[in-house]
Structures are given as structure tokens and as C-alpha cells.
Amino acid sequence: MRALLVVNPAATTTSARTRDVLIHALASEMKLEAVTTEYRGHARDLARRAAESGEIEMVVALGGDGTVNEVVNGLLHHGPDPGRLPHLAVVPGGSTNVFARALGLPNDAVEATGAILDALCENRDRTVGLGLAGGTPGSVDEAVPERWFTFCAGFGFDAGVIGRVEQQRERGRRSTHALYIRQAMRQFLGESHRRHGTITLERPGQEPVRDLSLSIVCNTAPWTYLGNRPVYASPAASFDTALDVLALSHLSTAAVARYATQLLTSSPERGPHGRHALSLHDMTDFALHSKVPLPFQLDGDHLGLRSSVTFTGVRRALRVIV
Structure with a gap:
């Protein structure tokens, strides 16, 4: 098997020594080319070239969810084709690693590498569905390129939190759960539309749902980890x-406290619920529009402000080694 290993050298939970061990372990079982990313978007470019070459059978992403997202977008640059495209394998190296953990992989990079090698020996893989987000035709965001996401997207509050965290990390702060909690509090206190939401959700053949204050789009469960x-x-x-x-239609102090508690105590059987909470399942096509530009994120990557986003759920988009 020919494989490409895409390594993010800034991955927060893997040292250079650990990466060397992982590369050696993978190279002992396959013809491996390891490339270290050098700029934002490099992992996407590497995965795209691997997919276009027709010679690479598997692309391994060693890094966090951002690295995985770039690799996925590179693999799917010309659209999903699970029978033709290389398999994806993920070695978690970030601070959260939602996608890898949702697949059932260990959160430890060495253990995950062992699980991937076992899966290869046993010819185990899984074809997963993914989400695709893009600009809305006729809107100011129409020219925004479409982008795939693996586990979540956010339009509004949670994307604003991620944007604040990224600003803190650029100033040298470590990515910790405490940092996210502090920035969530600051985002809430500075949120000007929490009582009167600006978001409208539109679905084909359905009445629009208006005046939403928060919207989270999930491709898997759990949404994240603390x-x-x-x-x-x-x-x-x-x-x-x-x-x-x-989606939540009201973000008063009492409502936020209630829904935050429900999130912290959520389970595979029960998530946030109540008269201000809207839960929709198995949505193939829909759009979110806002009266004012709002923060937008995919897979934990802040992408700036948007006024309108379309979403498509694509079943059986990519084969993953698990």
C-alpha cells in the first residue's frame, strides 16, 4: 500500500519524538511518504495532489480537527467518490480531536496508530457522511467557496467563541478548556442579539423558522468534548x-444557564430541550440567513463573518480506516 502521512508540526499533544515513532510504525507496514505542513492550507493541497495522482491509497492526517478538515477538503476537491478516492486515516494530535474520537479511535496518538494498523490488517473501513457548507446564491456570500466539514458547523454564538479563542492563541495562550469557558462568558456578555435573534432557518417545502439566536449544525455525536x-x-x-x-431562539441569562446545564449533563439519549430549543434530525438541504453578519465556523475553524450559509448533508462521502 502507498500512503501519504500529512503531519502538522504544531499539533498540541504530540512531540517530535512521538511523531518519529509513529512514522516508523506506519512505514514498517506500507510504502509511506511523510510530509510536514508549512502553511495554512498546505494539508489540503497535499491531499488534493494525492487524490489526483491516482497512486496513493491512503492519506493519514496527524494533527487536530483543523488538519483533518484540510485533508478532507483536499481529498474531496473534485467531489465525493468513495470507490476511487484514497482512504482517510486519522491520528489525533490536537487538543480535542472530536472527529477521531467520534469514529471510536483512542485519543492517544500511539494507541490510535496501533488501531489503524490493526484495521488495515483486518481490512476494516467505514464510509461516512459529511457536511458541505457554502454561500447562498444571490447573497453577498455567494462567492464564498464551498467547504466540507466532518463533525460540526456553527453560525452565531459558538463561532464567536471560537473566534475569540483563536485571537487568544495568536497572543500565545494555550488552548485549554478553561480558555474556552472564559471566552464563552465574554461572548455572552457582549452578545447584542441574544434576546431577539437575527437568524432564519429555511428548508425546502417548510415554513421558515425565524428569530433564532444560536445555531449549531452537527454531523455526528458528540458535538464536542470537555x-x-x-x-x-x-x-x-x-x-x-x-x-x-x-437552534435556540432565546439567550437570556436564565435560558443560557438552563441550556448550558443541559449540555453539560447531556447524553446519547437526551440533549438540550425546551420551548426555546429547536432540534432537527437528518437534514439534507437547508440554509441559515441572518439580518446582520455573524461569526461562522466549521470543525472548530473560525471563518469570519457571514450573512447567509447553505448546508448539504452528503451520505457516504468518504472511506475512513477505523
Whole structure:
């Protein structure tokens, strides 16, 4: 087997020595080319070239969810074709690693590498569904390129939190769960539209849902992790279905406290619920529009402000070694 290993040298939980061990382990079982990323978008470019070459059978992403997202977008640059495209394998090296953990892989890079090698020996893989987000025709965001995501997207509040965290990391702060909690509090206190939402959700053949204050799109469950604790925004979300949505229409102090508590105590059987919560399951096509530009994120990567985003849930988009 010919494989490409895409290594993010800034991965927060793997040292240079650990990466060398992983490369040696993988190279002992396959013809491996290891490339270290050098700039934002490099992992996408490497994966695209691997897919276009027709010679690479597997692309391994060693890094966090951002690295995985870039690799996926490179592999799917010309669209999904699970029978032709290289397999994807993921070695978690970030601070959260939602996609890898949702696949059932260990959160330790060495153990995950062992699990991948076992899966290769046993010819185990899985074809997963993914989400695709893009600009809305006729809107100011129409020219925004479409982008794939593996586990979640956010339009509004949670994307604003991620944007704040990225600003702190650019100033040298470490990515910790405490940092996310502090920035979530600051985002809430500075949120000007929490009582009167600006988001409208539109679905084909359905009446629009207006005045939403928060919207989270999930491709799998859990939505994220706090340490080793899984957090379920949409417990029914799955790689085997299309997309799920959790939206809130009211972000008063009492409502936020209630829904935050529900998130922290969520389970595979029950997520946030109540008269201000909207939960939708297995959505193939829909759009989110806002009266004012709002922060937007995919797979934990802040992508700036948007006024309108379309979403497509694509079943059986990519083969993954698990």
C-alpha cells in the first residue's frame, strides 16, 4: 500500500519524538511518504495532489480537527467518490480531536496508530457522511467557496467563541478548556442579539423558522468534548445520516444557564430541550440567513463573518480506516 502521512508540526499533544515513532510504525507496514505542513492550507493541497495522482491509497492526517478538515477538503476537491478516492486515516494530535474520537479511535496518538494498523490488517473501513457548507446564491456570500466539514458547523454564538479563542492563541495562550469557558462568558456578555435573534432557518417545502439566536449544525455525536466528557448538542446525529441542527431562539441569562446545564449533563439519549430549543434530525438541504453578519465556523475553524450559509448533508462521502 502507498500512503501519504500529512503531519502538522504544531499539533498540541504530540512531540517530535512521538511523531518519529509513529512514522516508523506506519512505514514498517506500507510504502509511506511523510510530509510536514508549512502553511495554512498546505494539508489540503497535499491531499488534493494525492487524490489526483491516482497512486496513493491512503492519506493519514496527524494533527487536530483543523488538519483533518484540510485533508478532507483536499481529498474531496473534485467531489465525493468513495470507490476511487484514497482512504482517510486519522491520528489525533490536537487538543480535542472530536472527529477521531467520534469514529471510536483512542485519543492517544500511539494507541490510535496501533488501531489503524490493526484495521488495515483486518481490512476494516467505514464510509461516512459529511457536511458541505457554502454561500447562498444571490447573497453577498455567494462567492464564498464551498467547504466540507466532518463533525460540526456553527453560525452565531459558538463561532464567536471560537473566534475569540483563536485571537487568544495568536497572543500565545494555550488552548485549554478553561480558555474556552472564559471566552464563552465574554461572548455572552457582549452578545447584542441574544434576546431577539437575527437568524432564519429555511428548508425546502417548510415554513421558515425565524428569530433564532444560536445555531449549531452537527454531523455526528458528540458535538464536542470537555476533557474526556462528551457533550451532545444533537444526540441523534450520525455519520450514517445527513445533518442535525440545534437552534435556540432565546439567550437570556436564565435560558443560557438552563441550556448550558443541559449540555453539560447531556447524553446519547437526551440533549438540550425546551420551548426555546429547536432540534432537527437528518437534514439534507437547508440554509441559515441572518439580518446582520455573524461569526461562522466549521470543525472548530473560525471563518469570519457571514450573512447567509447553505448546508448539504452528503451520505457516504468518504472511506475512513477505523
